[in-house]
Amino acid sequence: MSVLDEIVANTRAEVARRRSSIPQGTLERQCGAALPARDFEGALRPSPGTVRLIAEVKKASPSRGVLAISVLTDEKYFHGSLDDLRRVRAAVDIPLLRKDFTIDEYQLWESRAAGADAVLLIVSILESPRLRELLAAAKGLGLAALVECHTAAELDQALSAGSRIVGINNRDLATFETRITTTLELLPLIPPGPIVISESGFFTGADVCRVAAAGAHAVLVGEGLVRAADVPAKLRELTLRDPGASDA
Numbered sequence: 001m002s003v004l005d006e007i008v009a010n011t012r013a014e015v016a017r018r019r020s021s022i023p024q025g026t027l028e029r030q031c032g033a034a035l036p037a038r039d040f041e042g043a044l045r046p047s048p049g050t051v052r053l054i055a056e057v058k059k060a061s062p063s064r065g066v067l068a069i070s071v072l073t074d075e076k077y078f079h080g081s082l083d084d085l086r087r088v089r090a091a092v093d094i095p096l097l098r099k100d101f102t103i104d105e106y107q108l109w110e111s112r113a114a115g116a117d118a119v120l121l122i123v124s125i126l127e128s129p130r131l132r133e134l135l136a137a138a139k140g141l142g143l144a145a146l147v148e149c150h151t152a153a154e155l156d157q158a159l160s161a162g163s164r165i166v167g168i169n170n171r172d173l174a175t176f177e178t179r180i181t182t183t184l185e186l187l188p189l190i191p192p193g194p195i196v197i198s199e200s201g202f203f204t205g206a207d208v209c210r211v212a213a214a215g216a217h218a219v220l221v222g223e224g225l226v227r228a229a230d231v232p233a234k235l236r237e238l239t240l241r242d243p244g245a246s247d248a
Contacts (some may be wrong), residue, residue: 004173008125011101012075014199019106027109031141040095040118040144041165044195044218045065051212053239054097054197056222057088070220071116074166082114097146101125105137118144118165123154124173131161146197155186164194167220171200180207187214203227205237212240 001009044052044067056070057080072080072087085098098116100107102123113118121134131147138145146161149155150172158166168186171178183198190196198211199220208219220239226235 002174003176005049005225007074007077007101008103009021011074012102013104014075015104018110024106024109027106027113029114031109034112034115037112037117037142038093038095040068040097041195044165044197045096048099049215050240051208052218053235054218054220055225055235056168056220057084057101066098067218068095068118070099070120070211071078071220084112085111085114085116090240102134103130105134108134108138108143112141112143119144119230120167121145122173123147123149123157128157128161131157135161135163135174143180146198148199149186152186153188159190159194164196165197166190167199168216172190182212183211183216184214187211187216187230190215202238205240208240236246 042183042243044054044120046052046158052067054068069088069092071085072078073082073085074080084157085096089096093143095117096115097118097120098111098114099120102121103107108119119138121131121138123131126134135145135147144162144165144168146165147158147161148167148169149158150169155166155168170182178201180198180201187196195217196215196218196222197218200222202208202219202221211219219238224238225231225234
């Protein structure tokens with residue numbers, strides 16, 4: 001069994017445990033009282049010459065100048081939680097993506113109740129019919145969906161399902177190797193229309209320039225911000241607002 005298979009199996013068990021603790025009906029009532037979701041898709045449309053940035057919270061929340069924030073909520077493997085999402089929601093008023101291994105509609109209700117505006121759907125762990133079901137269910141809840149792929153075949157599934165926001169994960173979830181060239185190889189296969197996010201592996205403005213020049217609208221950055229000594233300066237660089245970013 002691969003690490004990804006283990007994660008998915010653990011997710012199924014965790015969803016079952018949480019469902020027994022908090023019935024879906026309770027989450028539905030909480031969602032009914034929630035404010036409308038923020039415009040995640042709109043936040044990712046860049047102005048000319050720039051790139052939008054999703055900052056990933058890995059026990060840190062760099063938010064100054066960020067257009068959206070991704071919060072990891074997987075507990076066992078990434079040490080996140082829904083409480084992390086709730087805390088970030090209480091601290092900022094920009095769109096939030098719940099980054100987890102979404103396999104069940106129950107998780108969509110959890111996400112909305114905790115304050116998420118978007119969810120992650122990973123093609124490699126979802127059969128095509130299930131992907132379509134979750135996309136439709138997310139839309140019904142007012143949630144945007146970032147549909148993540150890593151190969152041409154997965155990209156075809158994402159596009160065939162009608163995904164409006166396509167994520168290209170530069171990290172191979174089977175080996176955890178990261179290559180920005182994954183985005184460069186897949187971008188030419190995407191027709192005009194969807195918002196395209198390149199995920200993982202960004203540390204310099206030069207890295208971002210490569211995928212932006214190829215057509216990416218946004219980048220998702222985790223370690224590149226967590227490790228930065230000057231987070232606001234790094235944000236300017238990675239969103240191509242720093243005049244020297246292309247030479248980084």
